Structures are given as C-alpha cells and as structure tokens.
Amino acid sequence: EIVMTQSPATLSVSPGERATLSCRASQSVSNNLAWYQQKPGQAPRLLIYGASTGATGIPARFSGSGSGTEFTLTISSLQSEDFAVYYCQQYHNWPLTFGPGTTVDIK
Amino acid sequence: QVQLVESGGGLVKPGGSLRLSCAASGFTFSDSYMTWIRQAPGKGLEWVSYITSTSRYTNYPDSVKGRFTISRDNAQNSLYLQMNGLRAEDTAVYYCARAGYSNYLDYWGLGTLVTVSS
Secondary structure (H helix, E strand, O other): OOOEEEEOOEEEEOOOOOEEEEEEEOOOOOOOEEEEEEOOOOOOEEEEEOOOEEOOOOOOOEEEEEEOOEEEEEEOOOOHHHOEEEEEEEOOOOOOEEOOOEEEEEO | OOEEEEEOOEEEOOOOOEEEEEEEEOOOHHHOEEEEEEEOOOOOEEEEEEEOOOOOOEEOOOOOOOOEEEEEEHHHOEEEEEEOOOOHHHOEEEEEEEEOOOOOEEEEOOOEEEEEOO
16 A cells, blocks of 8 residues: 655645645655645645646636656645645555645634 | 435444435436445545446445445446445445546436444
8 A cells, every 4th residue: 555645744835925735645646646726624626737737717827747656736825725634645546545635724 | 517416424323334325417327437436524535346347347445345335227327326334434424426538437327325333
C-alpha cells in the first residue's frame, strides 16, 4: 500500500497571503496525484488531478506541481472561502489512498 | 448538472447489515466508473470500493473485503453498497463518487451517515 503523508498538519495564513501545502508518497506515483478541498459539513471537491491539471471550474489561484513522490499545492492569494481541509490522493496503485489532510485556517 | 444522492444510512448494531444507494444524474452513468469513499467522524478519507462501468471488475481494500459488496444498475442510474458484518469501526459518512479516467474522483455526493453501535 502506498502511504501518503501531508505537511504541515495545520497552516495558519492571513487572507491574501500565499499558502504552500506538501504531500509525499511512500513510493513513486508518477503524476497520478489529486488534490481535494473539504469544508465543514460538505463533501470533498476535486481541485487538481494529474498532479498539475486544474479541475473544471477551479480558480486559477490553485495550482499543483510535482511528480514521483513529492507534490505541492499552492494557493496564490488566499480568499475567505479557501479556509478548509486539503487532501491529496494517489491513484497510481490499488488501494487508492489519501493523505491525512492539511487544515488551512485563518491567522 | 451532476448530482449524486446517497441514501440508506442509519443506526445498526454490530454484526448487522445495511444497503446504501446512490442515485446519479447529470452524466452518462452507464459509461462511468464509480467508487464509495468513507470518512469516520473527525477523520480523513478512506476508499471503500470500486466498480467499472459494466460491473466486470470490482475492487476493495482489505478492511472491507469479504464484508462489503458494490454493485450497480445502469438502467436505474444507481450504485449500491451492501455492507454485512458491520463493526464499530465502520461508523462513518459514506460518499459515492465518480472515478475519472484514471481514478481521481471528480464528482461526489453529499454522503450518508452509518453508525454502528449497540
């Protein structure tokens, strides 16, 4: 099983600032990596797939990078609606696995 | 627009059974691969099952293999999860989600809560 880890566990950011979230895989997943956003009481929403391709309707301030075992989600200028939990997921191998999440909260 | 609506959750005793349903609309369900994902209270996301468009192939993690069965009815645009031998650790919100071309999850339902407790 590929184990996904995320850092930091919590990121405190002021509105308008840049946020950088990290995701690491225990073995290479190539670019088979997705990012999701989840707000309290809501279902997760796909942000990025293929490590760097934005999903339909996702604002351009969200960008993804990386390949192999190291990945990054960047939110260029945080808006109030971006405070949420962010999960990465690998779909390179079965079982599909998720990271434990990074909470982005207001500084 | 794409809609996935889960139902069938509730309170069940350990060892009991439950069948979840997911009604799909707004996309070609019969061409889509589908999954169930769960989230225990206050915890992260766990993949629970997967089924191809024709039901030819299914897959499960070890944590539910032999106890859960995923199925679908393309004529009814519906996805199902039969859960047997439920344990306390199966308590979670269960989401159905469409698997994109390479198994990223592009659309999610709102979820249904399953509570396993005596």
